[in-house]
Amino acid sequence: MGCCSGRCTLIFLCTFQLVTALERQLFDFLGYQWAPILATFIHIVMVILGLFGTVQYRPRYIVVYAVWAAIWITWNVFITCFYLEVGGLSKDSELLTFNLSRHRSWWREHGPGCQREEPVAGSGPPNGQALVPGVSCALEHGYVEALHSALQILVALLGFVYACYVVSVFTEEEDSFDFIGGFDPFPLYHVTEKPSNLLFKQAYL
Numbered sequence: 001m002g003c004c005s006g007r008c009t010l011i012f013l014c015t016f017q018l019v020t021a022l023e024r025q026l027f028d029f030l031g032y033q034w035a036p037i038l039a040t041f042i043h044i045v046m047v048i049l050g051l052f053g054t055v056q057y058r059p060r061y062i063v064v065y066a067v068w069a070a071i072w073i074t075w076n077v078f079i080t081c082f083y084l085e086v087g088g089l090s091k092d093s094e095l096l097t098f099n100l101s102r103h104r105s106w107w108r109e110h111g112p113g114c115q116r117e118e119p120v121a122g123s124g125p126p127n128g129q130a131l132v133p134g135v136s137c138a139l140e141h142g143y144v145e146a147l148h149s150a151l152q153i154l155v156a157l158l159g160f161v162y163a164c165y166v167v168s169v170f171t172e173e174e175d176s177f178d179f180i181g182g183f184d185p186f187p188l189y190h191v192t193e194k195p196s197n198l199l200f201k202q203a204y205l
Contacts, residue, residue, distance in 0.1 A: 006169065007054055010062075010162040014051040017155050018044065024148055031106035035096045036079070043072055050163065059170040066163035069156045076149040076156070083142040083149075091142050107141035114138075 021044050028036045046068040053061025082089045082096070083105075089095075092104070114137040
């Protein structure tokens with residue numbers, strides 16, 4: 001395959017997915033979003049598996065990556081609906097933190113153009129966690145999270161398409177190689193080589 005082949009494109013997509021996943025994991029850690037942290041960790045492992053399968057010509061690993069890409073798209077659709085409050089979901093719920101903390105998205109306090117307001121003394125939560133959202137934000141944190149998820153959906157969709165294409169190419173190459181005797185340890189020409197040499201020697205004598 002050439003450098004502009006589907007295999008090279010899939011390698012680029014997997015690498016880009018790793019970069020964006022690590023960036024998202026960082027901000028999820030800062031916001032104590034435990035459900036996205038767990039999902040993103042699994043995503044990173046699966047992308048590494050798909051990248052390894054692409055580089056090492058392992059179609060089975062790429063199939064696993066393609067299946068996960070479909071699951072990852074579904075997860076990010078849910079995250080988008082969660083932050084846009086579609087279908088009765090509320091971005092102020094503690095669903096993504098497993099009710100372990102009262103934190104919300106990190107972008108809620110540190111979004112683009114946000115100005116933080118310090119909580120009034122004695123009005124904060126009992127555990128001392130500052131949960132005051134930023135004010136005068138250029139972009140609300142729900143839209144920031146939705147844009148992150150939209151990017152993940154787009155890249156995962158491209159990865160799914162190219163993964164299916166690369167698997168089909170690898171399978172065709174393996175079938176054609178097997179058809180010409182590539183996996184036969186004793187090809188036909190080795191069997192017929194000795195008798196032909198014997199006939200030639202007998203004719204010469």
